[in-house]
Amino acid sequence: MHKGDRGVIFFFLLPAVLLTGVFLYYPFIHSIIKSFYYSDGMFINRFVGIENYIRLAQDEVVKIATLNTLEMMLYAVIFQVGLGIVLALLVDSIRFGKNFFRSVFFFPVAISATAIGLMFTLFYNYDNGMLNQLLVRFGFEKVVWMTEETSLLAVAVPVIWQYVGFYFVIILTAISKIPDDFYEAAQLEGITGLQKTIYITLPLIWGDVKTSILLAITGALKVFELVYVISSGGPANSSEVLGTYMYQKTFTGQAFGYGATIAVWIVILGLLFSVIANRLLKKEEITY
Amino acid sequence: MKQLTIYEKMTLALFRGKITRMVTFICLGLWSLTTIYPLFWVVNNSLKPSHQVINDSFSVATNPTLTNYLNAFEQVDIGQSYLNSFIMSGGTVLLTLLVGGLAAYVLARFRFRLRGLLQTVLVASLLIPAFATVVPVFGMLKDLQLLNTYWALIIPHTAGFLPFTILVLSSYMATIPKDLEEAAIMDGCSRFAIFWRIMLPVSRPAFITASIFVFLWSYNDLFSALIFVPQEDVRPINVLLTTVSSQYGTDYGLLAAAVTLTLIPVIVLYSVAQKYVIKGLTSGAVKG
Secondary structure, eight states: OOTTHHHHHHHHHHHHHHHHIIIIIHHHHHHHHHTTEEEOSSSOEEEOTTHHHHHHHHOHHHHHHHHHHHHHHHHIIIIIIHHHHHHHHHHHHOSSOHHHHHHHHHHHHHSOHHHHHHHHHHHHOTTTOHHHHHHHHTTOOOOOOOOTTTHHHHHHHHHHHHHHHHHHHHHHHHHHTSOHHHHHHHHHTTOOHHHHIIIIIHHHTHHHHHHHHHHHHHHHHTOOHHHHHHTTTOSTTTTOOHHHHHHIIIIISOOHHHHHHHHHHHHHHHHHHHHHHHHHTOOOOOOO | OOOOOHHHHHHHHHHHSHHHHHHHHHHHHHHHHHHHHHHHHHHHHHTSOHHHHHHOSSSOOSSOOOHHHHHHHHTSOHHHHHHHHHHHHHHHHHHHHHHHHHHHHHHHHOOOTTHHHHHHHHHHHTTOOTHHHHHHHHHHHHHTTOTTSTHHHHHHHHHHHHHHHHHHHHHHHTTSOSHHHHHHHHTTOOHHHHIIIIIHHHTHHHHHHHHHHHHHHHHHOOHHHHHHOOSTTTOOHHHHHHHHHHHSTTOHHHHHHHHHHHHHHHHHHHHHHHHHHHHHHHHSOOOO
16 A cells, blocks of 8 residues: 555545445435335325335235236246347357347347337337237238236237347357367267257356346346336236336325335345245356 | 267257258347347338328338428427437436546555445445335435436436446456556556546446446436436436327327437447447346
């Protein structure tokens, strides 16, 4: 350490500590505290103990939104990560065009979910939406795409579609890091094709698959834009997720305390499922 | 070489065969189609008059018209929202990089007592979703009378993206040899001068990666923008999109043009800087 380094440490860290302290960590703690208050965001701010949590447990819409969020989580793990793995294996097996597919598969991740949402409303629209135009052209009847039964699937499709490329890139990079000797040794043993994939590639990238699954789980809890734009949680709350319900309660319903309670519930679910997934996926990781 | 079973011979033949290669390319081609075609559909329809989109959205716009784009600028003033988006996301990027860069430098170069704790807290904060800070931040911005000003988005975004930025920058800076700095210290340079003249230029790749991620997250974020800057004169382009879709829901041409305009900056950025996006993604798993 040089003379005056203490000062440097202090003054260089100060802006970051202030900004995150005041606008990230403090609000996080404050949200937890606020979840025990009744607050309309204006004049009333009253301590109510666990009343908000009792309300949360009895709220039918919370039940729907939680189940929908969990369903979204399941889709994310199966389809986002699953398709990501399949596409990565396929792209890894080809000799030319790798960069092209990587650019094309990844770009939906970069674009705005709001714009994607608006795009999908143009697809799903009953009068002259893209899908119904397609049906009419082939001589079928128009279909109502947003019903209470289908709305969750209708919003899940773009959610999945947007992020497949993200996991694809993570897995593809992991595969390309596997040293060639492993495959050469395998070839000497006569292991090729599907067996090679199952016994060599997959075990060697297991760590990255695990990371992807954890990211898919926490990502599913953050879904907001697509649902807000495509269905606003409707019809009749059938496609409500926790993010949209939290927004609606807090900023349309002026229930700031209860909104904070829903936010805490989202964080709890995130921690819970990360821990569960971590346990389930525990397996010797192979280092090389 | 060891004797192969029939099953092994079959997979061997299949995986070397042309059929497999063809199937692979068909699968990859199909997924590419799902990412490229929707985008083409939107851009294509933005160049047609609305009545034509309603009747036939699949035909290629043979007589492209810019009417929808003119409407977007005149009727809904998309230009103002563009400007707002660029000011707020650009401001967020600059502030995050400056504040984050200074903090990252300290974490990468100095050993001090709270260092370990700070790093743990940084990693943990990646798990805090925006839902869990929004209620108190809204209250604070209101008390500071900052709601519906550019700062109302810049400050929370900066605070939210700082942990990621600091982690990315400091892990890069830690790999840079110390020789240059030590020579500079001998010459009597101040620590800030070292940061500004040496660390910043040398760590350019990491700064570029971080700035692209921060820009994309900030530009694409709808949730915070809806809450902190919904007013007409300051709202960013995503907020405008949601209003356009509810007000002009039947004007398909206009909607397609608005979506296209929202996507243009991102697509330009993505094609120029794709290398850095992929690098950032694979150097440390990240998700916004």
